[in-house]
Amino acid sequence: MIVDANEEEITRAAEAIRAGELVAFPTETVYGLGADATNGVAVARIFEAKGRPRFNPLIAHVLDIEAAADLAQMPEPALRIAHAFWPGPLTLVLPLRGANARLSPPVTAGLDTVAIRIPSHPVARRLLAEAAVPIAAPSANPSGRVSPTLAAHVAEDLAPHIAVILDGGPAMAGLESTIVDMTGEAVLLRAGAITRAEIEATLGARLGHSVAQGIKAPGQLESHYAPRAQLRMNIQTAQPGEALLGFGPDPGAVLNLSPAGDLREAAANLFAMLRALDAVGYARIAVMPIPEIGLGEAINDRLRRASAPR
Ligand code: TXA
Ligand code: MG
Numbered sequence: 001m002i003v004d005a006n007e008e009e010i011t012r013a014a015e016a017i018r019a020g021e022l023v024a025f026p027t028e029t030v031y032g033l034g035a036d037a038t039n040g041v042a043v044a045r046i047f048e049a050k051g052r053p054r055f056n057p058l059i060a061h062v063l064d065i066e067a068a069a070d071l072a073q074m075p076e077p078a079l080r081i082a083h084a085f086w087p088g089p090l091t092l093v094l095p096l097r098g099a100n101a102r103l104s105p106p107v108t109a110g111l112d113t114v115a116i117r118i119p120s121h122p123v124a125r126r127l128l129a130e131a132a133v134p135i136a137a138p139s140a141n142p143s144g145r146v147s148p149t150l151a152a153h154v155a156e157d158l159a160p161h162i163a164v165i166l167d168g169g170p171a172m173a174g175l176e177s178t179i180v181d182m183t184g185e186a187v188l189l190r191a192g193a194i195t196r197a198e199i200e201a202t203l204g205a206r207l208g209h210s211v212a213q214g215i216k217a218p219g220q221l222e223s224h225y226a227p228r229a230q231l232r233m234n235i236q237t238a239q240p241g242e243a244l245l246g247f248g249p250d251p252g253a254v255l256n257l258s259p260a261g262d263l264r265e266a267a268a269n270l271f272a273m274l275r276a277l278d279a280v281g282y283a284r285i286a287v288m289p290i291p292e293i294g295l296g297e298a299i300n301d302r303l304r305r306a307s308a309p310r
Helices: 007-018 042-052 065-071 078-087 122-131 153-160 196-203 263-280 298-306
Strands: 002-004 024-025 032-036 059-061 089-096 111-119 164-167 178-181 188-192 228-233 242-246 285-289
Touching: 002 007, 002 089, 002 153, 002 263, 007 024, 007 032, 007 122, 007 164, 032 042, 032 122, 042 153, 059 263, 065 078, 065 111, 078 196, 153 164, 153 188, 153 263, 178 196, 263 298
Parallel strands: 002 164, 024 164, 059 111, 089 178, 228 285, 242 285
Antiparallel strands: 024 032, 089 111, 178 188
């Protein structure tokens, strides 16, 4: 089920994609649950496996900007940030190119926009090249739960649904891609592995805040990224029975996202440590304060959703 992501196994996985089956694969952000985005039956399997509401659209992964432009209109500012950050952990929401869009409608949940990402991870790229179709891929976790950063996480959660799980080691960033809506004024829909400041510097403009979040990115609203344990954030001292998840030097922490207080390290550790505390069986997790700067915006976003009422 879990196989080493070598050339032969990637070839076999690409064949599985073309046959309409599900393949889990590593990306530079988190592991994805992939299917042929042009095959409605294959795409339906994603929603079924994740228990994902059909109104929540998927990201179409492609190999290059040409392939992106086949699916979507790419106005000038979109091209500028595409060239700056692709391949990489950026997703752009763009107007669907009507007539020749090859995407199966459930990928976009019937919207007239499409979320597109060009991943940089070599395994993801080879899979895309060999499958030679756009690959629809959400994070490979049951809907609402913590995203996977290891092949083993995917197997724990979703093994019975998946033809091949390609093991490419730990996902590097540990946080999902940054999503920017480029259908009008540029709006940050989901903080992620590329910081707001990096994108604003390239755009030469501030990113707008998503006002109609619930409509624009349905998956962004409800409780999400949730471990089984209840979670509280911005806590210095845990209560009895509560596991303290540290940031910065703290001898009292059960696990520490980054003893050195490094946000990149904390991002890479976040999901795996939430899973590890769940596995120990803690009913409650208290997370120390994470500064709301750089990657801290995305880390705190995930923690806020994980601590939202369920
Ligand atoms: O890093 C990532 O982006 C990972 C890897 C596997 O690429 N994928 C990922 O997919 O995080 P997912 O499905 O877990 O999150 C995609 C988000 C969802 O919140 C969805 O609502 C939003 O993208 N989305 C997709 N299409 C959209 C659209 N047309 N308009 C607005 N939001 C959209
Ligand atoms: Mg997800």
